[in-house]
Amino acid sequence: MARPRHLLAPLSRIAPPSISLPRPETARLAPSAFQSIRCAATNSAPKEKKKKKARNTYLNYDLRKADQFALVDAMQYIRAFEVGRNPSSSKYEMHVRFQCLKNSPVIRNRLRLPHPVKTDLRICVIAAPGSKAEAEARAEGATLVGEESIFQQISEGTVEFDRCICHIDSLQKLNKSGLARKLGPKGLMPSTKMGTVVTNVGSTVRDMVGGSEYRERAGVVRMAVGQLGFTPEEMQRNIKAFMDAIKKDMARISSRTVKELHEVVLSSTNSPGFTLTGEFRGEHSISPKELSGPL
Amino acid sequence: MVNIVKRMRVLRELLWIRTGPGALLLPNDVTKIGMEFSARIEGGHRGARKFWREMLPKIKYRNPTIPIEISRHKEPDGPSLLHIFTSTVPSTKPPTHLPTLTPSGPPTHSIDVKSLSESAILEKLIEATGAKAIETTPEQQQQMEEIKEFKERSEKDREMVREKLMKERREQALLKMARGDAAASS
Structure with missing residues (x-):
């Protein structure tokens, strides 16, 4: 029986109070600058939460709207951006973008450019002293060639080279010496997977001296x-x-996955990236001769 | 790779390298431009560095055949110079003179640019060489205005977003503190 009494008190509160606060109508009409610009937060509540499926390809944009450049034009800009820089420290870079699945096999190889970018690579070749491989390696410009002497040096902690190649006959000795502990973390341990365990040492060294990896x-x-x-x-x-x-690399893995070229960008150490059209000269390009001189 | 919108914005702003003060055609007899200043701005080297960063790309873009060399030293009291090399025989050839003829003698003009602003240095360069400035067309002018406006607006937006973010973070920190206290007291 106590219930109705309980209800009565709240009911009296429902009636508007005699002294109601004046609503700030004018203030409402003029919204703050913050609200007027950023209105994304006023979205109506989503009816049902759709679980967004994770994208399994890399996001690529339509390039038809993008500014694209012929090689000569891009080089003219890049040379202007690199003005006054040390020409031996600044480099041209290429960025090649693919249209592919995120989990597709990666392209990884090395090549020898017609005009090498850097030539001061120190290469170590592990081959039996007195063998034909050793002579070849020395002839092609390897800095360190040998077997036991190198093992000893490395185990003492002196690693004075940037690449390490192993002849296939010396692989067993290398594995037994336990140098993987020293070379592995540096990424220098030769392995067949990386293509650094080879039979023809001479040609590999030659490719590496002027070659670059990508x-x-x-x-x-x-x-x-x-x-x-x-x-x-x-x-x-x-x-x-x-x-x-x-x-060529793309063709090699084409049986397993679809990989297509999407965009090719040329940039340099101090310049923005220029998407290339694939042409050498555009309509309004300057003569390539003008870009051949010293910086 | 950098987002394409960002990249395209940078390319649209390439307009600065084509127009504005510094976009000029040097006469044919100029064979080389050299600069010498300190690596740090103390001692009046600020203008020289600004000139290098802002004006020289424009000059190089319009005059790709002319080599530009910069050497920077370490002493604040050292020289701050602008060298202009000219060939003794004014050539009447078109501007595609082969750049193999790099000058080897002393520079024709050596301008002291210590404590000068970049625009003053540009004036001196024009005075010494008689370079012809490239006029900005009204369209380019308008485009520049648009870019400027865009940048101002983005700066404002950035501030607003930062404010909002900081507010959210502050609130979250407060909440966390309150929760932590409750857990400790119970």
């Missing part, structure tokens, strides 16, 4: 393709060689 990361292959002092013709040859190599 690898796909997040759908993009990046590589330095030229020194800043290169002429447009030299750059054209280098870019062509690079693109041909990539196309």
